[in-house]
Amino acid sequence: MSTTHACDVLIIGSGAAGCTAAIYAARAGKTTIMVHGMQPGGQLTITTDVENYPGFAHPVQGPWLMQQMEEQAAHVGATIIADTIIEAQLPEGGPFLCIGDSGDHYVGKALIIATGASARWLGLESEKKFQNFGVSACATCDGFFFRNKPVAVIGGGNSAVEEALYLAQIASHVTLIHRRDSLRAEHVMQQRLFAHEKISVIWDHVVDEFVGTDAPPSLTTLNLKHVTTGVITPLAVDGAFVAIGHVPNTWLFPSLDKDESGYLITASDSTKTNIAGVFAAGDVQDAIYRQAVTAAGTGCMAALEADRFLATHGL
């Protein structure tokens, strides 16, 4: 039998944005429910050392940091529920109804969307075939399976470099494959990568095909294509980690305005969406900064704006 959970402020997503929104909404005396889906804690739970979140002199572990944020939200009175929202009904001004795959209904007078973003894939047929059989988008989740084996990382941003550095502690060798001849990762990360004796970089190449055995599927080779000459070069690897960015989790919200990449559009200097009473915080609305600390900042803004919305409308 399904249950209806009603509250003042309903938050979907439990990453840095969702947890911060929950802390501020609960501390403002609002009944607050935070629903977390398939990846409680968001992207920080699949990262390792975090050394740029203020307040910690030494690196902390991403999963630990998220556990602390969630406990802090619970400690100040937010209710945290594990369920995956599969439908959202967003009438102008609310109340807003979200339905979980448990069948439960969640009703909020204000809604904060903090559903984050998910790993982007290359989109090759062969990538699908070897997903979980050598191809992964999470080094901290799957790196363990490639102890003393050669692996590759695809991408040139901070994620790719971070994954390569992490994997170099486990694998026999890491090859970073990038489609251009320079990385977009931060300078300090690049320096660490280039200095690492177990990491090499192949520039100006993309993966043309993931190749391996069939039964059971097991990755053995990447066929790499030079971006200008088209020449294919095989690279023997046991594992390949795709780290080419993220896509915002916004498919649940067809009635909300989005940019061409699918990020929710919020008003200038605000977390307000185009529907009154619905606010968006964190990576789901941030195509530019995408940092834990900026996600936390917009989570705070969303809770303050939700509080004002409730007060203004006598809710």
Ligand code: NDP
């Ligand atoms: P980014 O968007 O920064 O980088 C994606 C990389 O993948 C780019 O190098 C891009 O190439 C490449 N790429 C994209 N599509 C393809 C494709 N189809 N084929 C081959 N290569 C492709 O994403 P990240 O996930 O690295 O980072 C996202 C955000 O999170 C950033 O703001 C980053 O700073 C932040 N971050 C911060 C960390 C930290 O501070 N510790 C750790 C991880 C992420 P090209 O360069 O040619 O566009």
